[in-house]
Amino acid sequence: MRVGLVGKPNVGKSTSFSSLTSTPVDIADYPFTTIEPNIGVAWIPVPDPCPCHNISEEIITTKRQEDERGGSVCNPKSGSCVGFRRLVPVTMVDVAGLVPGANEGRGRGNQFLSDLSRCDALIQIIDASGSTDLDGNYSEGEASSPVQEFEFLIEEIELWLTSILKQGWSRGARKVQSGGDKALVEFVHQMISGLGGSEKDAIVGIKAAKSSGANDQPWTWGEETLRSISSAIRMSMFPIAVAINKVDKIGKMELQRILEYFRTLNITCMGTSSEAEFTLDKARGSGLVSYRSGDHPSSFTINQDIPVTPTQRKVLERIREKMSEIEGNGLVDLLSKVVFQDLSRIVAYPVADEGKWVDTENRILPDAIILPEGSTARDLAYGIHTDLGSGFIRASNALSGRSIGGESLISMSDVIKIHAKT
Numbered sequence: 001m002r003v004g005l006v007g008k009p010n011v012g013k014s015t016s017f018s019s020l021t022s023t024p025v026d027i028a029d030y031p032f033t034t035i036e037p038n039i040g041v042a043w044i045p046v047p048d049p050c051p052c053h054n055i056s057e058e059i060i061t062t063k064r065q066e067d068e069r070g071g072s073v074c075n076p077k078s079g080s081c082v083g084f085r086r087l088v089p090v091t092m093v094d095v096a097g098l099v100p101g102a103n104e105g106r107g108r109g110n111q112f113l114s115d116l117s118r119c120d121a122l123i124q125i126i127d128a129s130g131s132t133d134l135d136g137n138y139s140e141g142e143a144s145s146p147v148q149e150f151e152f153l154i155e156e157i158e159l160w161l162t163s164i165l166k167q168g169w170s171r172g173a174r175k176v177q178s179g180g181d182k183a184l185v186e187f188v189h190q191m192i193s194g195l196g197g198s199e200k201d202a203i204v205g206i207k208a209a210k211s212s213g214a215n216d217q218p219w220t221w222g223e224e225t226l227r228s229i230s231s232a233i234r235m236s237m238f239p240i241a242v243a244i245n246k247v248d249k250i251g252k253m254e255l256q257r258i259l260e261y262f263r264t265l266n267i268t269c270m271g272t273s274s275e276a277e278f279t280l281d282k283a284r285g286s287g288l289v290s291y292r293s294g295d296h297p298s299s300f301t302i303n304q305d306i307p308v309t310p311t312q313r314k315v316l317e318r319i320r321e322k323m324s325e326i327e328g329n330g331l332v333d334l335l336s337k338v339v340f341q342d343l344s345r346i347v348a349y350p351v352a353d354e355g356k357w358v359d360t361e362n363r364i365l366p367d368a369i370i371l372p373e374g375s376t377a378r379d380l381a382y383g384i385h386t387d388l389g390s391g392f393i394r395a396s397n398a399l400s401g402r403s404i405g406g407e408s409l410i411s412m413s414d415v416i417k418i419h420a421k422t
């Protein structure tokens with residue numbers, strides 16, 4: 001799972017990245033602070049409780065009541081689980097800012113878009129305060145609006161995709177004409193596969209061309225038709241959610257107005273203050289505050305056993321006051337919505353022993369694998385290891401005890417043992 005942070009320069013992409021991944025990166029109040037992409041891991045809670053809450057008392061040695069982990073008894077190889085709230089990893093990519101005209105070489109040009117290859121979704125960080133223009137420079141009055149920021153970004157990504165399709169389109173489309181739609185889809189698939197585009201994305205693109213009234217001689221298709229293909233491919237390959245950032249600089253009504261706009265477009269959106277979350281993440285790192293990632297940013301507690309200076313306390317209380325006005329639980333919550341709602345991902349827990357739910361080293365539910373909805377037991381096997389996929393014989397559902405075939409669908413929170421040839 002890979003999610004890219006995009007937007008015009010100077011909006012808080014790197015601040016968001018740093019708070020989500022607890023990784024220090026360059027952050028500054030001018031455009032193009034980030035040039036090379038930052039890559040890190042964010043941890044998001046699985047919406048359903050970890051199956052370790054279903055483990056019978058007979059097979060665990062740790063007593064739940066005595067456990068500081070709120071009853072969780074699993075042993076995640078990575079991440080953690082407290083109170084049956086299991087955290088799974090999402091790779092985050094923070095790229096350079098995008099400016100209008102990037103497709104013609106302005107700013108960093110299109111180079112950075114290649115950095116987004118293989119991202120499953122994008123989160124656009126938008127500056128709610130509107131204090132900088134689309135190039136990220138401060139300007140008098142309202143320099144640019146959230147709507148403008150959103151529209152130009154979509155346009156730039158689509159123009160970039162169009163320019164990729166345009167390269168050798170008519171020659172390539174003519175070459176595959178005897179193969180019909182199937183060959184045309186394959187031709188488009190090849191062009192976008194380097195960016196992580198799938199056959200499904202190519203099918204969606206060709207369908208869009210047809211329904212836009214394109215003729216049945218694809219090699220004659222012009223800019224407009226290729227643009228409709230790009231638009232459909234963009235929506236399929238890079239669904240976009242929006243973080244209305246820097247909400248600490250605007251009023252509640254103004255935030256509601258902006259959110260309303262994106263909601264009518266059916267876009268997942270949330271008001272955020274990545275600067276506040278960044279400060280809280282640092283404060284948690286140094287033990288000053290406690291909170292669970294994904295809970296509301298005003299819900300932190302100031303720890304009593306560590307001395308907090310009056311200034312620190314003032315800053316923290318100011319954050320609490322400002323954040324308490326905001327709906328939604330911040331960046332981790334937004335990321336969870338992208339993964340589990342927009343992308344409909346599920347989580348399955350493979351084990352080596354379906355009776356004890358452990359791996360070969362006796363670790364309880366060590367792995368949590370994120371899969372697309374509609375994945376089969378065989379897909380899960382491939383998701384764990386290619387050898388397990390190619391040697392797949394059958395699987396068993398550890399909850400029901402039933403044996404299942406390779407084509408059986410996996411559901412959220414399934415605990416599965418894969419039987420494979422070694």
Ligand SMILES: Nc1nc2c(ncn2[C@@H]2O[C@H](COP(=O)(O)OP(=O)(O)OP(=O)(O)O)[C@@H](O)[C@H]2O)c(=O)[nH]1
Nearest residue numbers: 009010011012013014015028032033034097274275
């Ligand atoms: N008030 C406020 N300032 C913020 C917030 N998030 C980021 N900033 C500030 O905005 C400026 C730009 O932040 P960055 O994270 O470097 O922005 P960026 O989008 O990565 O910028 P580029 O890499 O140049 O494209 C910095 O001064 C941040 O401190 C926020 O939520 N509120």
Ligand SMILES: [Mg+2]
Nearest residue numbers: 013014033034
């Ligand atoms: Mg940056």
